[in-house]
Amino acid sequence: MKILITGGTGFLGAELARLLVARGDEVVLFDLAPDLVRISDFKDDVKLVHGNLAYASEVYNAARDSHVERIVHLGSMLSVPSNANPWASFQVNVVGTMNVLEAARLFGIEQVLFCSTLATYGIGCGATATDETIQRPTTMYGSGKLYGESLGRFYRTRFGLDFRSVRFPSVMGPGAKVKHVSQYYAWMVEYPALGKPFECFVAEGTKSPAIYFKDAVRALDMVCRVPRESIETVNYNVAGIAPTPTAKELEQAVRKHVPGAMVTYAPEPAIMEYYKTMRIEVMDDSRARQEWGWSAQYSDLDATVQDFLEEMRNNPARYGLK
Numbered sequence: 001m002k003i004l005i006t007g008g009t010g011f012l013g014a015e016l017a018r019l020l021v022a023r024g025d026e027v028v029l030f031d032l033a034p035d036l037v038r039i040s041d042f043k044d045d046v047k048l049v050h051g052n053l054a055y056a057s058e059v060y061n062a063a064r065d066s067h068v069e070r071i072v073h074l075g076s077m078l079s080v081p082s083n084a085n086p087w088a089s090f091q092v093n094v095v096g097t098m099n100v101l102e103a104a105r106l107f108g109i110e111q112v113l114f115c116s117t118l119a120t121y122g123i124g125c126g127a128t129a130t131d132e133t134i135q136r137p138t139t140m141y142g143s144g145k146l147y148g149e150s151l152g153r154f155y156r157t158r159f160g161l162d163f164r165s166v167r168f169p170s171v172m173g174p175g176a177k178v179k180h181v182s183q184y185y186a187w188m189v190e191y192p193a194l195g196k197p198f199e200c201f202v203a204e205g206t207k208s209p210a211i212y213f214k215d216a217v218r219a220l221d222m223v224c225r226v227p228r229e230s231i232e233t234v235n236y237n238v239a240g241i242a243p244t245p246t247a248k249e250l251e252q253a254v255r256k257h258v259p260g261a262m263v264t265y266a267p268e269p270a271i272m273e274y275y276k277t278m279r280i281e282v283m284d285d286s287r288a289r290q291e292w293g294w295s296a297q298y299s300d301l302d303a304t305v306q307d308f309l310e311e312m313r314n315n316p317a318r319y320g321l322k
């Protein structure tokens, strides 16, 4: 199958591309700032298109020229950059998503998978978020992503596009470079493993759900391949590690493997403001379980930290850790 991945050389895009290439799919990666390090082991097996999601013509050209059957839309500005530059975030996350959906409509591309986020929830949420929980985001990033979920649903009913989306909590894995409100998860493992001190930017008691990157990539691949008639909920929560640890509990899990870990806490007020309304500890993914058989393989924190450290040891170049 021929598949276009926007944000295709990013943290998740590159991992999904690696999986698809290994399976024999033809893959086109569209990215504003292609990161060749992440795809160095398979760059000759993909087509790379340098482009900006915010420019409709660049997205249309990529969609028209690549003759793909599916777009996996991962290109995005994450939470911290979106907060710093909400105007650019609007262009990338909102206009960019419109451009992708329009490209699919205009060039007859059957399916679009969109990647949304826990940050679409916010005000009034309790400890558990289901797919029916009212989404009232507090951030530019969450607001833009919620619009993407809704816009895709509209394209599904109005134009018959096979739109689907997954809503991830924090995705933890090696080599992610862009700071977002819950990026401390990955850096709490990565910095100590590299012998570097880590100043955690949330308080010790902060709890935020997370999923391991191998599970996240598996979910992206899996949801695309579900028969269209099985897709009812359309926008799906996808959960990973359970129970959700506090930042301190994560540090303790890391310490079992890296006893000399140098971790201190300096909570950033702007990020802690987000956690004042974001109280979700459980992402209820029962719809994904029922409709497409989803279940996380990495739900145990300790096993996840262990695999993360092994992955860093086994593939340092892939994650830019050398």
Ligand SMILES: NC(=O)c1ccc[n+]([C@@H]2O[C@H](COP(=O)([O-])OP(=O)(O)OC[C@H]3O[C@@H](n4cnc5c(N)ncnc54)[C@H](O)[C@@H]3O)[C@@H](O)[C@H]2O)c1
Pocket (backbone or CB within 6 Å): 006, 007, 008, 009, 010, 011, 012, 013, 030, 031, 032, 033, 034, 035, 051, 052, 053, 054, 073, 074, 075, 076, 077, 078, 092, 096, 115, 116, 117, 118, 167, 168, 169, 170, 171, 172, 176, 177, 178, 180
């Ligand atoms: N990482 C997480 O914890 C997390 C959690 C929930 C959802 N998501 C979603 O997963 C998707 C992938 O995130 P990621 O962690 O791989 O982030 P990332 O920042 O590593 O990757 C995003 C990619 O998008 C590209 N990009 C940014 N602006 C662009 C533009 N204007 N035009 C074209 N490309 C552009 C970047 O160059 C980058 O390669 C995003 O949609 C994100 O919102 C991520």
